[in-house]
Amino acid sequence: MNELQAAGPGRDDARLKVLVVDDNEASAVTLGWAVEAEGYAVRTVFGGQAALDLAEDFCPDIVLLDLGMPGMSGFDVCQRLRADPRFAHIKIIAQTGWGDDAARKRTAESGFDLHLVKPVNIDVLHDMLDLLARSIRLSRQTGADLATA
Template identity: 60%
Template sequence: MNVSVANDAAWPEGVAENGLRVLVVDDNRQSAMTLKWAIEGWGDEVVACYDGPTALQIAREFRPEVILLDIGMPGMDGIAVCQGLRAAPETRSVKIIAQTGWGDDAMRRKTAEAGFDLHLVKPVNFDVLGDMLALLRMLPKSA
């Protein structure tokens, strides 16, 4: 069977009925795009960006239900982004997952205190991430 597609806009959205709106934030573009493609494969709508200030702007406009947020970014790090998200009424209740290479107790406390809901250690285990998102899909949708 031959299928021809002129451009990406021709592809269907492919978002599952209970799919999440997810924002992936990582200064490593390859990592961000890998996560984006994996999460889209599970039926969610995903936007990726690569720095903190852009993440805050996109979060206000896109209104994600989940943000997968790298901690160790240059400039505005993930802790500062999380605090900014929690301070704004329109993003205060979004579920935020820290993604970091640091999995020690001190960093887990730091991310919890900053307002992160979950902590995911890099390299990302896609089975664990898939389970996290599956649980979040079961939560009632915000109005």
């Protein structure tokens, strides 16, 4: 069993859950396949409101969130997730064509954990997911340790 499959406390499905959100359906599906190939449980949606609706049931650990979507932007989705205490644990990665310093500053100030520039470099994505997965596992272990102390 690899590290991604190590069970966290109280989890029925030991795999970390990743929600991929992008209005470009081909991009979202392709990115979802790449993430799923690494052993994550993946769900893919194509809009902001759909992401919020699915988050209720899927309870993702990580969200790969496009910024420039019609209707509800990735910034709006991030803000709504961050405002809900049920999703305080979620790690959110901005995925966008905007890679300049101003865009990176805005995502950091808006509550995103990381910023990924499109087209997505799969090796960089895997490194980011690995970093976040380690952080999530450590947080779960620390929480479990505190609960048994």
